[in-house]
Amino acid sequence: MRQRRNSPPAARGPDPSRFGWASVAALALSAALPAAADEAAWKRLADLEFPREERVAFVERHLNRLLRAPAEQHGELWLTSDGVAVMRVHTPRLEERRIEGDRLVLRRPHQRRAEAEEQEAALASGTERRRRLNRGRGAHLMLAIILDVLSGDLSELRQRFDSSSTSLDDSAEGHDWEIELVPRDPGLRGELVAVRLRGAGQRLGFLYLSRGTRNWREIRLLFPSRGDERID
């Protein structure tokens, strides 16, 4: 004991066993923190509320190499009782996209525009195209993510993406948050640069998908309870 007390601390070398434990702890912490953040992000997504049949207005903006500026489409989004995500675009052209599992059903009326009360009839008498939803590419990936997030079925997303969560300011609806999804597969990373989801509390408000600086799309959900302007 004495010997230890009289020894100048500086002269003492580092305690190898102590250093080792600290390193391990630091490494463990550094590994655990992202894992915990990742888990928190997935939990946040899993806890999102999107009542079925509730129609939410949306604004979709997208940019690709054919466009000089982002193009905007307005419409309504809802999840049906049997788990189909429906995006009905009102402007600039009436169109309905139904995301049914791995299938995208695209319905367009013959006439370009229809009054709200005539939309169902116009769509029913129009053309219908069915496409296989390619979950690994472009716009289809976005639609697949929308369906997975709205329906709360995150199993495929968890397999293919790492996530990180960022806490933002509080708002009227609760705590604002932002989650970023990063593809694990290098092939998918070639398709996607970033996927960001933003929301408040248990509400999803914004999805952004980027395939590069001049190739991205975003969907903003407009909840009337939050004071967003409803779009018809």
Add this chain to the structure above:
Amino acid sequence: MTLGRRTAGLLIVAATIAGATALDISVGYDLASFLPEPTDPAQRLLVERLGRVSGADAVYVVLPEASETAADGVAADLRALPLARRVLPEAEVLEPDLIPLPIWRKRLLLQDLPAGEDAWRAVLEARLADSTLAESDSALELIAADPLLASVSALERMAPARQTFGNGDRRYLLVLPAAAMFDIGTHAELLGDVRRTLAGRGFDDARLYGSGVYSVDLQARTRREAKLFSSLAAVALALLLLWHFRAPATVVAAGAPMLAGAAAGLGVSSLLYEQVHSIALAFGFTLLGVAVDYPLHALSHRSNPGAVWPTLRLGVGSTLIAYSVFLVGGAPGLQQLGAFALSGLAAAALATAWLTARSGSAASPTIAIGSAPARDTALRPWPWVVVVAAAAIPLATHGPFLDDLDALTPVPKETLAADAELRRQLGAHDMRHVAASRAPDLEDALLLTEAVSARLDDAVLAGELEAHRSISPLLPSRSRQSQRMDQVRRFLADGGVYSSAFVHAADELSFAEDAFRPFHEDAVGFGRTADWLSIDDLQDHPELASLTGLHVLETTDGWISLTFLSGIADADAVADRLDGLDGVQVVDLVEASRTLVVDLRNRIAVLLAAALFAAGCALWLLTRDLRRSVWLLGNVAAALSAAACLGMWLRGGLSPFDLMALALVAGLGLDYGLFHSRTPADPTDARETGAAVLICALSSFVVFGLLAFSRIPVLAGIGQTVATGVTAAYLLTRFGRYPKPGT
């Protein structure tokens, strides 16, 4: 030379001819060559189309309790099959590389160009939405080079089914075969591959539908049944003949002329015709059944072998004259049938003569008729008068013929109902109703088709029709192509995608200034070359050729372009809409085929009546015995009536197959009548004659009686008809004679 050696020699010759023929013979399946001349335009269309349709019917695969992912997996495996041309559903083609080259290169000829800013805005709005959903850069390239999506639209409008490939837990797949319509062998291979693929994916319970599936199943069942019944018949016949002749060598000898006749029939048909129709062969073998009796008669007369030949020659001669009417039957298939039957019968008769000439080694028959017929007999007319009169009542009360050949199909009614429902759900091509546009040249036929399409579009809007499909989206008339070319030139003259109308519309929707430059450059290049889209472009392309062949065909009189009509709600209204278009006719192909069958049946019935009349005349000329000739014909007519009545009672009417069986009954009945009306002086000869006729009748009865128990309606019908006819003919001719008083 002994009978055994002659038999061996005959069999070697028959085998050699059959072997040589098998190397050379080509069997055809074109039903048109067997049908009579069409009498109306609908029949004409049907006959022209038969055998020319390029592809067999699709195989409809129903996967119960399957997810879309599982169905996609199965579809991917099926696409790898070499005999599958296409498997639907397919992913939507939104990449230029996946569009057939002629369609892509000449896409500007497939759709009208929009005129004015508003029209372009409407088009570009749709492309903006498409670009939102583009899943690859290739899809954006396609939009940039084809903003009208003319190439994709044309292919979509030709799609064989609507894109609804699921119902609840069930998933549907369509396999479009590479095989031609009547190539059942290749189709069977494909089905084997499909079933193995499904089993490999765990879908042992998958159901297959489609006419090709039923044809292959029916062929397999027919083969199984034919094998079973021919084996049973061969054993029964061998036992019967062994019991009769008590010498195996004689039994073999009795079969040899028939085999020689069959080989000769095949050989002659092969020499005379480039292609022999399968139906001519099948019916030819049926008619050749008469020849079985020749060696039985000849071999049964041991006491005086030569004595039987005058009657036998009479029988052979009258049958040959009767069957020769098929040579003037008016259809190539019937001529082939006549050639086969005549050469086969003649060869069998000659073979019998050679086989039994002075052989003297035939075994002694065991059957002996108790009382020898008198040297001179009177012929009672009343038995056949009674039979004919009795038969006339049901024949007169309702028509004797069965015109609904569907009634003969062994495919279960539930399967046919499921098939129809499946086709309805998938919106598969309804092949029943077509609007046929007929013109001397292709251009006029295409112009007519475009006029038909325009009027049918109105019919669809009015709810009179669900859909219509023609070649027009894929192959516009030259006139329309020319109009579109002018539109392209005007568009380019106005500045193309740099014209103010286009630029305003594109700019308003945020499209970049040079977004559609690929479209503009292609239009400029295309405007310079003015390369028209021709039918050769389509026919030379492996994927488009069969689609083109389905809709457009060249005939000896010109061209026919077919527009298939599906979901007709008001047939009269649709017909009214097409009224006034010269050269266009709405045809119900099912009705046309029914009337064709009626005509075929009528023709066969007339031929049979003519054959009977010819045989009667021949008998009278050869025997100069009017009373005997009338008696013989009366017996044959009575036997035919009895067999026909039973067929009507059991099957609701007589089909063309039954009529051919009746032809055999006529031949056999004539044979029995001739021998039963023979009046030999020698009681032994008379006894042997009676025994020979009995063994002939028993042989035919056993063979066809067994066939009557087949589960395949056509085979059972033939068996029932011949067995009944043979029994009636034997009984009528045997008991319709009596010893002449005072002799």
